[in-house]
Amino acid sequence: MTHRGLGLSAPFPDAMSSAPVLQKDFAQTAAALRACRICRDAPRFGAPLPHEPRPVVQGSGSARLLIASQAPGNRAHRSGVPFSDPSGVRLRAWLGLSEAAFYDATKVAILPMGACFPGLDAKGGDRPPRRECAPAWRADLLAGLPQLDLILVIGQYAQAWHLGRNPGGLTETVAGWRDVLAASMRPRILPLPHPSWRNNGWLRKNPWFEAELLPVLRAEVASALTDAPGKGIAARGPSPSSA
16 A cells, blocks of 8 residues: 655654555454553643543455544544544535445445544534554554555545645645546545535635535545445444543
């Protein structure tokens, strides 16, 4: 698996190197991740996670599509199901996928940059993904997805990791989607904004996203998911405690 944007600076130090990574078993890595408490018990960046960790990821070795996202929201934290909120409804509409297809772990992997809900900031929005998570887990999780055909990098954090930091920000990265998709890399990559309602203003200001990018996105997703047999595991954590 080839990636650009290696050796990134903050917010994700120690991003994966360009050296080949031996293939891993996704289910084993996900099981180990579910027991991780780095951000709660031994945080490297800032205060400890303010609640019990509950990593929420999905995937299997046969997955053809990867949704590289930001971090689970509060609803996903409570349910253990990724994108189980209005953002997920919009994302599935963007992709042209039913819930059943979206949650088919034999075909669709979902790996946020931070596997646990990071908590809320003073304004009530989600905090950024915890910076401890990706350097500790992402390379091994990706090494357990050898059949990937397409990666959807959603939001600035996933785009910085998979594509490298763009001084022009998210808008410039997403606007350059044709060049990114056409690049000689496998799996292929498409950058997307986050489907949150907080980005409604961005969508209004950038009508080309729905008019030009979405039709290609749906076609690419359909192509990636064609003839993708196998067995999958929805790697979700145990119910969060009341602490």
